[in-house]
Amino acid sequence: MQAYLVGGAVRDELLGLEVKDRDWVVVGATPKEMLANGFKQVGADFPVFLHPRTREEYALARTERKQGRGYHGFTVYSAPDVTLEQDLRRRDLTINAIAKTEDGDLVDPFHGRDDIKVRKLRHVSEAFSEDPLRILRTARFAARFRPLGFTVCEQTMALMQDMVATGEVDHLVPERVWQEFQRALHEKAPEAFFDVLRDCGALSVLVPEITPPAVFPLAMKALRCVDKQTNTATEERLAALLSPLDESVALERAKALKVPNDCQNLARLVTAFTPEIRSIDPQQPDAGTLLELLDQADLWRRPERFLQLLSVLECALTDESQTIDLLRTASKVATGVDPKALLAKGFKGKELGSAIRTERLKRIGDAIAPINH
Numbered sequence: 001m002q003a004y005l006v007g008g009a010v011r012d013e014l015l016g017l018e019v020k021d022r023d024w025v026v027v028g029a030t031p032k033e034m035l036a037n038g039f040k041q042v043g044a045d046f047p048v049f050l051h052p053r054t055r056e057e058y059a060l061a062r063t064e065r066k067q068g069r070g071y072h073g074f075t076v077y078s079a080p081d082v083t084l085e086q087d088l089r090r091r092d093l094t095i096n097a098i099a100k101t102e103d104g105d106l107v108d109p110f111h112g113r114d115d116i117k118v119r120k121l122r123h124v125s126e127a128f129s130e131d132p133l134r135i136l137r138t139a140r141f142a143a144r145f146r147p148l149g150f151t152v153c154e155q156t157m158a159l160m161q162d163m164v165a166t167g168e169v170d171h172l173v174p175e176r177v178w179q180e181f182q183r184a185l186h187e188k189a190p191e192a193f194f195d196v197l198r199d200c201g202a203l204s205v206l207v208p209e210i211t212p213p214a215v216f217p218l219a220m221k222a223l224r225c226v227d228k229q230t231n232t233a234t235e236e237r238l239a240a241l242l243s244p245l246d247e248s249v250a251l252e253r254a255k256a257l258k259v260p261n262d263c264q265n266l267a268r269l270v271t272a273f274t275p276e277i278r279s280i281d282p283q284q285p286d287a288g289t290l291l292e293l294l295d296q297a298d299l300w301r302r303p304e305r306f307l308q309l310l311s312v313l314e315c316a317l318t319d320e321s322q323t324i325d326l327l328r329t330a331s332k333v334a335t336g337v338d339p340k341a342l343l344a345k346g347f348k349g350k351e352l353g354s355a356i357r358t359e360r361l362k363r364i365g366d367a368i369a370p371i372n373h
């Protein structure tokens with residue numbers, strides 16, 4: 001029995017990057033032998049084990065054959081006669097199909113090292129097309145490694161285009177798609193993910209609304225801008241991506257992608273606010289309109305989400321920065337109204353509500369007065 005380090009750990013080490021997870025492949029062993037050596041079985045579908053001490057994953061070498069469409073239906077064959085090369089052949093990209101012995105020797109039958117040198121994302125074999133999720137993974141690696149100079153090689157792009165044309169992407173389940181989107185949105189160059197998906201045709205299946213030439217650059221510009229801000233959450237990134245769309249279209253797409261509620265809500269708010277913001281003349285702002293927007297965003301209960309909303313709007317509507325600043329100012333002064341102080345003055349129930357509103361309006365009015373004069 002022989003264990004090899006494989007996948008992301010070998011790739012990242014060769015790239016001089018920090019190695020996070022270390023995955024191993026084991027050749028020439030049976031599950032029984034692994035268990036006898038103290039490994040714990042974790043995989044239900046594949047023979048995957050945890051090392052008794054390091055807790056790192058050890059998978060028995062396997063081959064996979066596709067059965068049905070989409071991401072289901074793989075027949076896994078794992079036995080001591082499966083070779084390292086066979087296991088590496090079933091993998092997605094050559095840079096992910098390099099193995100390293102415990103002595104540090106590299107086994108690289110698909111020339112992953114060459115592709116690391118020439119900065120290419122290249123499929124290992126035709127088996128790539130058996131798993132449509134690999135299109136998303138390749139796009140995600142493009143997003144991660146574009147700053148290092150990586151691009152998808154021509155043949156892999158052509159293969160992905162064929163896969164899209166034969167309907168492979170139509171069968172991906174939204175949960176898996178979203179998982180890849182979510183990760184890609186946080187990679188170093190998230191726009192590369194969408195460039196690759198657009199170039200192979202998958203974007204027309206997954207988020208068709210942002211593919212038109214008049215829309216795509218706007219979505220990318222907003223995404224890049226949001227990405228430049230530090231620590232932006234997934235919510236803001238997805239909202240930036242969908243920001244050029246109409247509210248109902250954005251909401252429907254977010255629902256179809258089964259994105260989490262917080263992401264849906266921010267995307268909805270951004271797209272609902274866009275026409276409102278555009279309709280405000282920043283030279284003649286109206287306190288009532290601004291307060292209505294603050295109410296609509298539920299600033300009072302969701303102050304942090306309001307800040308997210310402003311930051312996405314700033315990125316999506318670069319021509320409307322004056323109006324967005326006004327909204328920011330209005331939010332600051334209006335949240336300064338203290339309901340407790342009004343309660344202490346004797347206001348109760350409905351009266352308290354209208355006293356709060358009156359005070360908020362007054363403060364917003366005072367804050368914007370210099371503009372209106």
Ligand code: CTP
Pocket residue numbers: 006007008009021023090091092093096097131133134137
């Ligand atoms: N793999 C694959 N096809 C998939 C998923 C995984 O070929 N659909 C292979 C690749 O060889 C990959 C390895 O399994 O390197 C481990 O997968 P994973 O942990 O998802 O990815 P990493 O390459 O380790 O990348 P990351 O840094 O994102 O964890």
